[in-house]
Amino acid sequence: MSSSLAMRGEPNALGLPPVAGxxxxxxxxxxxxxxxxxxxxxxxLAGAPGGSIEAGFPSTTATALASLTTGGLAxxxxxxxxxxxxxxxxVRxxxxxxxxxxxxxxxxxSxxxxxxxxxxxxxEPKHAASGFTHAVLRGADYRGxxxxxDRFALARDAARERSLVYLYVPELDRAGHELGWQSPEWTDELEQLxxxxxxxxxxxxxDVGLIVTADHGMVDVDPTGHLVVPHELLEPVAHVAGEPRCLQLQVEGDADAVAEAWRSWLGDAAWVATRAEVAAAGWLxxxxxxxxxxxxxxxxxxxxRFAIYVDEADPGRGMVGQHGSLTQDELRVPLRRFGAFA
Structure with a gap:
């Protein structure tokens, strides 16, 4: 993470200047x-210096936060x-x-x-002792x-402690999932932020710098974009992981044949690739x-604007804003600089 290198006065990928915090x-x-x-x-946010970066694939919170806090990919x-x-x-x-x-x-x-x-x-206080917190935030003093x-007030106080401070805000994402990022409620959350x-x-x-970034973007998917997988395509599939914008299939038998069958069904509605192809492409x-x-x-x-469901009755079909895939709307996130980093 470039900000931690800046605190040590070392060269970093973002060219951030030396800071105390x-x-x-x-x-x-x-x-x-x-x-x-x-x-x-x-x-x-829109007028601040900086630009944007790719948060990594799959474009989902668990993966992206681990990448942010370790400096590595999935x-x-x-x-x-x-x-x-x-x-x-x-599947867990x-x-x-x-x-x-x-x-x-x-x-x-890592x-x-x-x-x-x-x-x-x-x-948020509820995440203080979670397994995910221990996995990706280990080493940090957690404050809820x-x-x-409340969280921004804690960050203002923490800025005076000359530490690396990680501040997490999930409210915008929740509004997007429930109502879509194009909803008035999402815009209200953005204005407050x-x-x-x-x-x-x-x-x-x-002598303290501030970086604002994100873990993923979002696309709004309405019910006309819901694709329900035909039963015959699921017969060789032992486990389905991922999420509706990026399924990961554990298959029994020939993965190439399964991939080809799914390509034939989906056409240009999705990218379909085998594990070997994903690794060779460097997506992870x-x-x-x-x-x-x-x-x-x-x-x-x-x-x-598609999402793929293996169960027609999946309650997740009520979710509007979605992410996980390779589109720029999902992968590309802001990287804006304030304070000593501006």
Whole structure:
């Protein structure tokens, strides 16, 4: 993470200057495309120096946060999707289903930035002792704030401690999933966030920098874009992991044949690739041998405004805003600089 190198006065990929402290604000669900289209409602963020980066594939919170806090991609740290196949235990959610074979200390395989520098993580109180927190935020002093205002207040105080501060805001993502990023409610959340960023930036000590970024963007998918998998395509599939914008299929038999059958069904509605093709394309970075069995034998990544469901009665079909795939609306996120980083 460039901000931690800046705190040590070392060269870094972003060219950040030396600082005494740094805050990294992670806004869950704020894509660069969405910010650009609502720039008039977020003038502080839209007008700040910086640009955008790709958060990594799959474009989902569990993977992206692990990448942010370790500096590696999914093929190295091992958090390979929203749901992932755990050998010997089946499909388990990578945000919630910790324990047993998914030991936070070993399942997330890479050291975090917070184990190398003095660090404070600020999020909701309910996540303080979670397995995911232990996996991706280990090494940080966790502090909980129930509201956005509470968390930003904690960050203002933490900025004076000359530590690396990680500040997490999930409210925008929740509005997007429930109502879509094009909804008035999403825009209201963005406006409130923008005001909080302006206040925080104004309150920073002169030698503290602030980076604002995100874990993924989002596309709105209405019911006309729901694709329900025909039963015959599921016959050779033992497990389905991932999420509706990026399925990962554990198959019995010939993965190439399964991939071809899914390509024939989906046409230009999705990218379909075998595990070997995904690894060769570098979508996950270099894939470690220990991580490889966690990956689907076949990846099905939705294009355009589609989502793919294996169960017609899936209650998740009520979700509007979705992500996980390879489109720029999902992969590209802002990277904006404030304070000593501006």
């Amino acid at each position: 740094a805050i990294v604000l992670l806004v869950d669900g704020l894509g660069a495309a969405q910010l650009g289209q609502r720039a008039g409602h977020a003038r502080t 093929g190295a740290h091992g958090i390979v999707g929203y749901d992932a196949f755990v050998p010997g235990a089946g 959610n990578q945000l919630r289903d910790w324990g047993g074979a998914m030991d936070p200390v070993t399942w997330q395989r 050291p975090t930035i917070f184990e190398r520098v003095p660090a404070i993580a600020i999020g 704030g129930r509201s956005v205002a 923008d005001g909080a960023v302006a206040e925080l930036a104004a309150a920073l000590p002169r 970075g270099e894939v470690d041998a220990e991580v490889e069995p966690r990956l689907g034998h076949v990846f099905v990544a939705a294009r355009k």
